[in-house]
Amino acid sequence: MPRPSPASPLLSLPGAVPAEAPDEGVAAHYGDLFREQRALADGAGFVDLSHRGVVTVTGPERLSWLHLLLTQHVSDLPPGHATEALILSAHGHIEHAVSLVDDGETTWMHTEPGNQEALIAYLESMKFFYRVEVADRTDEIAVVHLPAGSIAEVPGNAVVRETAHGRDLFLPRADLESFAADHGPAIGVLALEALRVEAHRPRLGLETDHRTIPHELGWIGTAVHLQKGCYRGQETVARVHNLGKPPRRLVFLHLDGSEVHLPPHGTPVRLASDGEEGRQLGFVTTSARHHELGPIALALVKRNVPVDAPLMAGSTAAAQEVVVEP
Numbered sequence: 056m057p058r059p060s061p062a063s064p065l066l067s068l069p070g071a072v073p074a075e076a077p078d079e080g081v082a083a084h085y086g087d088l089f090r091e092q093r094a095l096a097d098g099a100g101f102v103d104l105s106h107r108g109v110v111t112v113t114g115p116e117r118l119s120w121l122h123l124l125l126t127q128h129v130s131d132l133p134p135g136h137a138t139e140a141l142i143l144s145a146h147g148h149i150e151h152a153v154s155l156v157d158d159g160e161t162t163w164m165h166t167e168p169g170n171q172e173a174l175i176a177y178l179e180s181m182k183f184f185y186r187v188e189v190a191d192r193t194d195e196i197a198v199v200h201l202p203a204g205s206i207a208e209v210p211g212n213a214v215v216r217e218t219a220h221g222r223d224l225f226l227p228r229a230d231l232e233s234f235a236a237d238h239g240p241a242i243g244v245l246a247l248e249a250l251r252v253e254a255h256r257p258r259l260g261l262e263t264d265h266r267t268i269p270h271e272l273g274w275i276g277t278a279v280h281l282q283k284g285c286y287r288g289q290e291t292v293a294r295v296h297n298l299g300k301p302p303r304r305l306v307f308l309h310l311d312g313s314e315v316h317l318p319p320h321g322t323p324v325r326l327a328s329d330g331e332e333g334r335q336l337g338f339v340t341t342s343a344r345h346h347e348l349g350p351i352a353l354a355l356v357k358r359n360v361p362v363d364a365p366l367m368a369g370s371t372a373a374a375q376e377v378v379v380e381p
Contacts, residue, residue, distance in 0.1 A: 080106035084243035091246040092346040098204025100242040105197035108171025112162040114187035128280040134159035147291025152259040156216035197228040249343035262340040270301035304379035310350035311372040317342040318368040327365035
């Protein structure tokens, strides 16, 4: 069993409702989901992501070593430049996804809650004679997300990972409560998840299963660099990119707003014309309630599902938008 991250002290804030798996340990929301989403979309507030695993790599050979292991080109990664990367199996299936930045002395990574131990075990097994040190910093460092457009002042002791979607801060866990007091309002992870689904951004463990390859999720280009060589699983990446098509593709779903319940992760997806007893063509990966779009979801379906076909997510009617081209 993965070791859970420490429960966030911000769960004691007024209105905090604890999140469910895979986001236990932080708040799902603080009493008003749509208000929190609107604030986040407007660049206000922050999201407590202190349940995510934090791993650092130090040593003079850290970037050249990580370059051999990751799908991303990081050997010449400039300080402060954010990127994301995957670790694949020998058959090209996704095993780990990391969001990283290097500060000139240390490479900082955050990963899915509880996944840091498996990630560290793999990295340790690949050290050989390289001058690198890998450390689990989850107990002492918390991840906090500031949305795109935020003008909040970043504490001087935080490492910043800045992307088009906002800034991730690696902040001393001991400073989390004082940060919250100065940078509110606090916003729950459900608001961030709704905006993630809207942006068609995949997440390890939700949009992936044991056989997912990067092409299915649109991770080619953002997390996989096609011009670098020599990493585990590269042969599959190159073969599918150059010679074939992935067996499945990520789609965005507009769900019937008259349904009370959202289809949970794993809900079968079928052609609407086949009804609820029809052949399963995929499954819902993440569903959310969006403050403007209503109920939405991401799903992984077979590549040959017609792009204009009405679908059913369980018993819920769904109209699809293409994320990954068939």
